[in-house]
Amino acid sequence: MLTNLHDILFNISRNPDVDKGDLMASSRLLLSSIAQGLEIDRASVWLLSDDRMQMRCIYLLDCAEHHPEPNMALARADFPRYFAALDGERNIVASDAHQHPQTSEFSACYLTPLQICSMLDTPIHHHGAMVGIICLEHCQAKLWNNDEITFASFLADIYGRALSASERVRYQNELEQLNSGLEQIVSQRTQQLTQSLEQLQQTQHRLIEVEKMASLGRLVAGIAHEINTPLGIAVTANSHAEATLLELEQLFHANQLTRQRFAHNGNAIKNCIAMVNANLQRTVDLVNSFKQTAAASSEQKKAENLQLNRFIPDVLSSIESILKQHHVEVQIHIPESMQVQSYASPLALILTRLIENACVHAFNTEQKRQVIIRTSQNKHSWQLEVRDNGRGMDKHELARAFEPFFTTRRSAGAKGLGLTLVFNLVSHLLQGEISLHNADTGCVVTLNCPLQLTTNEP
Structure with a gap:
């Protein structure tokens, strides 16, 4: 390749304007370099439509005059041989464009009015596909040599780089617009959610x-x-x-x-x-x-470390007369070394009330009456389970079991405060949770309490 053409290519390849994404500036730079290096009359950039049925000129350099986006377009239906040649993605080299089989279609409508004699069209590739051409035209007959064809092909490849930069800038702008829109949407949604949350909190408070x-x-x-x-x-x-x-x-x-x-x-x-x-x-x-x-949550009591396999049997011995009266057998399953921090008197009261409640309410037949007490623990909490093999409870009774004064045996003198007391003691004093549900036979009351209590003691 001629030295001056090599220098032009070198300077263009290092020019930062090619990668700024401005296609008009890149077209001006490349076509000016072509006109300078090859000393031709006209040069232009054409891009194919997405359906490849039309090609539109986006920049024209005519005798040193620049024309960005001239109103020029070619349709495949009007020039079928020329578009068929483009589909082969090869250079179209026509020293005499009027006679060349691939360009002769332009003779009457394009070449003659513009007094064009010679043409060199080289394809522009982008993402591996031909997307357009750089068209070189000269008014006199010109034999295009290999260096000139190679020079034009290199510039077409550089223009493909400019297309990538333009695409990148477009995507970046679209992304920024999308992000801006998303930020606005997120801001609006956040404001709406904040208002909804405030309304929900107000409603919840009410x-x-x-x-x-x-x-x-x-x-x-x-x-x-x-x-x-x-x-x-x-x-x-x-x-x-x-x-x-x-x-x-x-x-x-x-x-x-x-x-x-x-x-x-x-x-x-x-x-x-x-x-x-x-x-x-x-x-x-x-x-x-x-x-x-x-008084379950207001009295000041001192928490103790309780050894459950000793504490619970002691509680059961204190209500042995009640168990004998109702013919109830109690089984306990407690790990030997299980120790928890709790309040001895309230915990004894809770266990007593739960067993009394089972004795009075759970059994309505002469079946073998059993209450099973089971304890366990994990990393942060311990559990106490009191299970009976009685009649169980219906949905209405389960839903209202912890309500004050709710009882199914008011005629027998029950006040309906036993489970309410247990609920208050567990929730407030023992800082835990209590649940009640039916098992296969009977009911299960489960206490879940923290291993370490939070106290306000000095």
Whole structure:
């Protein structure tokens, strides 16, 4: 290749403008270099459409005049032999373009009006496919030598590099626009989610307050109902005793009191007093149960390290009479070395209430009655499971089991506060969770408590 052509190629290959992605600037640079190196009249860049049925000129250099994006296009239907030659992706070298079989189609409509005699079209490749041509044209007959053809081919390859840069810049701009759009969408969605979260939190807060008030209302109504019954009986019995005593006084002052009448009214007063005492005692027991339930999380107690395989048998021995009364057998499965941090008295109360609850409510037949106590632990928590082989509970009972005053044996004197007390002790004092579900036979109560309690002790 001629030295000056080699130098031109070297300078163009190192020119940073080729890789900036500006196709017009790259076309201007390459066509100016072609005109300078080959001393031809015209040079242009043409790109094929996506369907390869048309080719459009995107830059024209005509006798040193630059024409970006001239209004020039060629259709495959009008020049079939020329496009068929392009499909072969080879250089079209025509010293006499009017007579050349691949370019003669341009003679009347293109070559003659522009006074073009010779043509050299070299393909532009991008991503391995031909996407267009660099067209070199001269008004006089010109024999294109190998150096000139090679020079044009090198410039076509450099133009392929410019196409890649343009594509990269376009993708980058699209990506930036997409990112900008995504950032805007994310910002809008974040704002919407924040507003939705705030509304949800407000709604949740309102629902919690409503539920608190509803729970408080149910609690107050339950307390009022439970206390009102024995107090009402006591008031009625006391009124009857007062009326009976007044009758005795009137008979005494009228000297009409007989031994039989005195004995009859005396027995009535004794019965009233006994009824008043019994119902007042029931009221006292109810109030103590309320206090015990409410004090579950407020009393200051000291946590201890409890050896469960010793602690639980001691608790069971204290309620042995209850187990014998209801003919219940208790089995325990406790790892020998299992030790947990907990509160001895509340934990004993929890276990006692759970077993008493099973004895009273779980069994309704003369089957072999069993309660199984099982403990286990993992890295952060320990579990206590109390399982019976009784009748189980229906969905309604399971859903309301921990509610205050809910009981299925109110007629037998049950107050419905046992599991409520257990729930409060486990949740607040032992800092754990309690669950209740049916097994194949009977119910299973499971406590899940942390190995180390968080305390406010100094």
